[in-house]
């Protein structure tokens with residue numbers, strides 16, 4: 039059963055995407071039109087599981103699983119907590135839904151982003167609320183809707199536009215506390231008691247032991263394969279999900295340099311590193327395109343005052359000499375079309391297409407910073423060819439020293455056709471394609487049948503692993 043409308047997008051973006059999935063080059067055992075329709079449907083629904091990465095650098099997985107089960111047992115509908123058969127630091131909680139929930143007379147409208155979070159188990163926090171009934175008081179039962187097209191004005195008392203039902207909850211605030219001149223009170227505004235998709239809220243739960251992370255993102259850390267004592271670069275780090283995973287896999291031994299262009303986001307990386315007790319992470323605010331210096335001494339003295347230069351060297355901040363990292367992760371900024379759930383994608387085709395050149399600049403810096411014999415992992419959470427397979431084809435052509443390598447674990451599908459890669463090359467890539475397993479409702483019966491879909495009913499995601507070979511890498 040599909041309860042939500044398909045992901046809607048500008049016709050030009052839809053056509054662009056449709057060409058990827060229905061293109062002539064694409065040979066498919068499935069009906070291409072059905073696969074494309076399934077993609078648009080599954081993207082507007084939440085994935086089958088909530089995935090938690092366990093802090094196995096601090097405690098054994100089973101201990102964390104046990105503590106989580108105990109914690110959840112205090113909630114009314116405690117879901118089972120499964121371990122993942124191939125990922126030693128993952129706990130999976132099935133998401134149940136869509137459930138039957140009766141509509142109530144009082145309606146609260148939340149922004150689309152807040153709505154997406156509610157579908158993944160969150161309560162409604164005050165900044166997410168756009169509209170409430172005129173006389174809403176703390177203690178009132180309300181139905182919560184998402185303003186999927188972004189048309190509702192903040193402070194409205196009703197909304198007649200397109201909205202999607204998310205479930206029922208109990209208000210913890212009066213309306214007057216939400217829309218006052220000095221901003222809303224902080225914290226939870228609506229506690230979701232009957233969500234359409236049932237999944238526990240993890241706000242403030244075992245904060246140093248579990249970290250909410252999509253399953254393909256956890257796979258990225260394992261594919262990178264960091265080892266204790268290595269020097270690793272995460273070029274686009276915030277909020278630090280993958281940075282902290284890398285540091286955890288290294289047993290907090292070695293150095294993980296985390297770069298992030300936006301300062302406030304970089305601070306989130308620091309917070310997460312602290313929360314998970316990972317002090318081998320060194321985070322800096324930096325545009326990673328400029329993170330390489332061919333001659334560090336010259337770079338420091340020519341472009342920075344001496345004191346800043348000495349400070350940079352002392353704190354190990356960017357820029358870095360060529361070939362100075364054992365492994366590099368480029369979890370690139372991207373068009374984000376694989377994110378779930380998402381009911382409206384508002385970007386223009388120009389915006390979607392703007393990422394390919396940026397990703398190429400970042401890839402170029404990554405290749406320069408990587409040691410010979412080192413590993414580069416490139417990943418995105420989008421489903422376009424241009425940002426995924428086409429980037430791999432471009433990188434192989436531009437940097438003859440790069441080869442693509444098998445990935446362990448390989449839980450997704452192979453890379454898609456249409457970018458000129460050979461069959462063997464595509465087999466080495468990893469694409470998570472939820473559309474291939476899309477069934478609609480999340481009510482599998484046995485744990486086995488449920489877990490069978492854990493690796494497929496995920497967000498849309500792409501991973502490529504490269505090795506930089508012996509020869510000095512000059513751009514072709």
Ligand SMILES: C[S@@+](CC[C@H](N)C(=O)[O-])C[C@H]1O[C@@H](n2cnc3c(N)ncnc32)[C@H](O)[C@@H]1O
Pocket residue numbers: 255273274275276277278279280281297298299300303324325326327369370371372
């Ligand atoms: C896909 S997100 C990274 C998610 C992160 N790896 C994680 O798992 O938590 C991409 C991040 O790259 C940052 N970013 C974009 N352009 C950048 C650049 N030129 N240099 C450094 N960071 C950049 C964005 O601000 C964003 O936080």
